Amino acid sequence: MRSDVTLRPLDRNLLTDLLLAAVEDADPLEVMPPVEGPGGWTPERRAAFVRFHESRSLAADPVETTFAISASGRVVGAARLCPVEKRAGTAEAGVWIGRSHRGAGVGGAVLRLLLDRAGAAGFASVYVSTTPHNLAVRALMAGIGADLVRDGDTLTACVDLRAGAR
Numbered sequence: 814m815r816s817d818v819t820l821r822p823l824d825r826n827l828l829t830d831l832l833l834a835a836v837e838d839a840d841p842l843e844v845m846p847p848v849e850g851p852g853g854w855t856p857e858r859r860a861a862f863v864r865f866h867e868s869r870s871l872a873a874d875p876v877e878t879t880f881a882i883s884a885s886g887r888v889v890g891a892a893r894l895c896p897v898e899k900r901a902g903t904a905e906a907g908v909w910i911g912r913s914h915r916g917a918g919v920g921g922a923v924l925r926l927l928l929d930r931a932g933a934a935g936f937a938s939v940y941v942s943t944t945p946h947n948l949a950v951r952a953l954m955a956g957i958g959a960d961l962v963r964d965g966d967t968l969t970a971c972v973d974l975r976a977g978a979r
């Protein structure tokens with residue numbers, strides 16, 4: 814596993830680096846909810862990206878925890894854990910990595926670090942949702958022995974974090 818990959822809780826300085834990584838290396842739809850208007854990283858979309866993270870992770874009462882992913886000391890993406898309202902003790906995981914850094918083992922390292930963070934935060938399980946064509950997520954889930962279950966157009970997995978389960 815790559816040892817140069819770390820997760821750092823998002824703060825305002827890291828948010829600046831994260832915006833740069835997103836603008837340089839990702840499509841807006843991969844990293845934030847859709848925003849009306851012309852495509853690409855318009856000033857409105859950049860501002861919405863910052864507001865999105867400020868409201869969800871940097872607020873006084875955050876709805877989720879976001880981590881900046883660093884690889885070789887550089888911010889290359891984000892990972893998040895969001896408590897699932899209807900499933901006590903479960904966090905939904907989300908990850909994006911800049912395109913130029915994909916397929917090089919960063920995602921595998923992030924998944925393990927994120928599961929460790931979730932366990933340390935007291936969650937008993939982590940929920941992952943993806944689409945059938947997302948081969949990287951499917952490989953990541955297979956790599957940790959998690960079964961993906963088809964639910965319409967979605968594949969979901971629930972990773973048990975309790976002692977001995979992994």
Ligand SMILES: CC(C)(COP(=O)(O)OP(=O)(O)OC[C@H]1O[C@@H](n2cnc3c(N)ncnc32)[C@H](O)[C@@H]1OP(=O)(O)O)[C@@H](O)C(=O)NCCC(=O)NCCS
Nearest residue numbers: 908909910915916917918919920921942943948949952956
């Ligand atoms: C999904 C994502 C986080 C994976 O990160 P990554 O750094 O590319 O993953 P890795 O390089 O560690 O590869 C993980 C596994 O996927 C496989 N893989 C990676 N990219 C692949 C591709 N395009 N097609 C098929 N397999 C792929 C790797 O071979 C590896 O398999 P292995 O563990 O059996 O060797 C990254 O591709 C990404 O950010 N995608 C866009 C956003 C997204 O889809 N997020 C997930 C939402 S649930």
